[in-house]
Amino acid sequence: MKQTNVLFIWDVRGELKDYLRKGLSGLQNLELNFLDDVSEDNLLKHAPEADILVGWRPSRDLLDAATKFRLFINPGVGVQHHLDTFRELSKTRDVILINGHGNTYFTAQHAVALLLALTNKIIQHHRWMEEGQWRKGDSDAKSVPLRDRRIGLLGYGAVNSKVHRFLSGFDLDFHVCRTSWKSESDDLPTPVEKYTTSQLHKFLREVDTLFVGVPQTPATVGMIGMKELELLGENGLVVTVARGPVIQEEAFYDALAQKRIAGAAIDVWYRYQPEEDAEGRKYPSSLPFHRLDNVVLSPHRGASPMDDLRRWDEVIENITRFTTGSEEFINVVDLERGY
Numbered sequence: 001m002k003q004t005n006v007l008f009i010w011d012v013r014g015e016l017k018d019y020l021r022k023g024l025s026g027l028q029n030l031e032l033n034f035l036d037d038v039s040e041d042n043l044l045k046h047a048p049e050a051d052i053l054v055g056w057r058p059s060r061d062l063l064d065a066a067t068k069f070r071l072f073i074n075p076g077v078g079v080q081h082h083l084d085t086f087r088e089l090s091k092t093r094d095v096i097l098i099n100g101h102g103n104t105y106f107t108a109q110h111a112v113a114l115l116l117a118l119t120n121k122i123i124q125h126h127r128w129m130e131e132g133q134w135r136k137g138d139s140d141a142k143s144v145p146l147r148d149r150r151i152g153l154l155g156y157g158a159v160n161s162k163v164h165r166f167l168s169g170f171d172l173d174f175h176v177c178r179t180s181w182k183s184e185s186d187d188l189p190t191p192v193e194k195y196t197t198s199q200l201h202k203f204l205r206e207v208d209t210l211f212v213g214v215p216q217t218p219a220t221v222g223m224i225g226m227k228e229l230e231l232l233g234e235n236g237l238v239v240t241v242a243r244g245p246v247i248q249e250e251a252f253y254d255a256l257a258q259k260r261i262a263g264a265a266i267d268v269w270y271r272y273q274p275e276e277d278a279e280g281r282k283y284p285s286s287l288p289f290h291r292l293d294n295v296v297l298s299p300h301r302g303a304s305p306m307d308d309l310r311r312w313d314e315v316i317e318n319i320t321r322f323t324t325g326s327e328e329f330i331n332v333v334d335l336e337r338g339y
Contacts, residue, residue: 004323007033007046009055009062019309023316027323052322054315060085071322071329073315075100076303077107077158078243079333080216087335097333098318101158102311103303108162110302111211111241114265117296118237119144124293144237144262147171152207154224155214157339158331159241163211165189177203197223204231209239215339216243226251229261236261241302244268244284253287256294263294267302 004027012020012034024030033046040059047053047065054073063069063085072095074082079099086097117123121141128136149172153160156178164174168189177195195203200223204210210232214220224247229236238261240247249270255261269284276282289295318329333339 003029003031004051004319005031005033005049006052006054006319007043007050007066008035009038009043009053009058011038016309016312019312020316023313024319027320030319030323052319057081063089070094071096071098071318073098073100073318075312075315076103077101080338083335083338086333090335096329097335098329099331099333099339100314101331102314104158105162106304106308107159107241107302108166110267110298110304111159111163111213111239112166114241114267114296114298115209115237115239118239118263118265119146123296148173149209150175150207152177152203152210154203154210154212155242157213157215160211160213163213175203175207200228201231204228208232208235209237212238212240212242212246214242214246216245217338221245222248224248226255226260229255232261234260234262238264240264241267244270249285249287253285253289256289256292259294265296265298267298268300
């Protein structure tokens with residue numbers, strides 16, 4: 001059988017090398033290439049022999065030099081920066097882009113943690129205790145019971161499906177809005193009310209706690225504006241772990257500042273290279289979300305811990321499938337749809 005060459009395009013730590021080697025040890029016709037020198041020049045020298053590339057941000061020169069590669073595995077969620085390049089490559093080459101979902105367990109865990117921090121006012125009480133204020137009461141920051149809240153899962157991919165499972169032990173009503181139900185699973189953890197994105201406003205009128213978990217595509221950028229936020233009502237809560245531009249920045253800030261919704265927990269942002277202000281502080285929005293008293297702020301860290309090894313299991317599985325001749329891979333990106 002033909003040998004498969006896999007080129008890893010970053011400096012892979014020793015523990016991960018061992019994990020990958022062990023996970024793929026049953027394959028005799030496989031060569032794993034971990035380079036000590038991952039400079040662009042050295043990567044270009046090794047690229048022509050690669051059947052599979054694994055990494056995050058390959059240069060176009062590297063992709064062009066890798067004339068044999070058929071599979072590019074992006075180990076983390078989020079491939080919008082690859083789409084234009086792979087759409088162009090696919091016109092003349094048979095190439096497949098994989099959007100890794102190994103971190104989605106942690107992202108879903110983080111989303112639930114953000115909701116609980118928001119409803120139980122953990123941040124406020126922590127700050128008061130730092131200041132030596134002992135047991136400030138409900139008149140200052142009372143908890144919001146989860147019981148009987150109406151959870152809205154906007155998008156039902158790898159993250160929100162796990163959020164659903166994690167929250168299934170609470171006394172909650174679940175509503176799910178997704179592009180299509182053609183591929184729906186019969187194994188949902190609870191009963192749900194089903195909507196498609198064409199019914200977005202109907203969906204939002206029926207929920208009071210919104211988890212935003214859709215990919216960033218031309219169809220989703222700005223899909224949540226002031227009108228959509230107001231449909232949640234003044235007791236509405238938003239948790240977003242998708243991509244910042246899915247919610248219109250100014251509308252989001254105004255809805256929170258004017259208390260048109262009760263609160264939000266935010267892990268995804270609008271400026272990822274913020275400039276320092278006069279005091280050396282960096283804020284990932286042009287608007288002062290950090291001054292609001294009804295938010296929980298998080299610096300896009302839902303994928304933590306980055307050093308967890310089991311997140312690489314689907315990478316091992318996709319390499320195994322390629323090496324054994326399968327054409328069925330996990331989390332293949334539909335280049336037209338953008339996810």
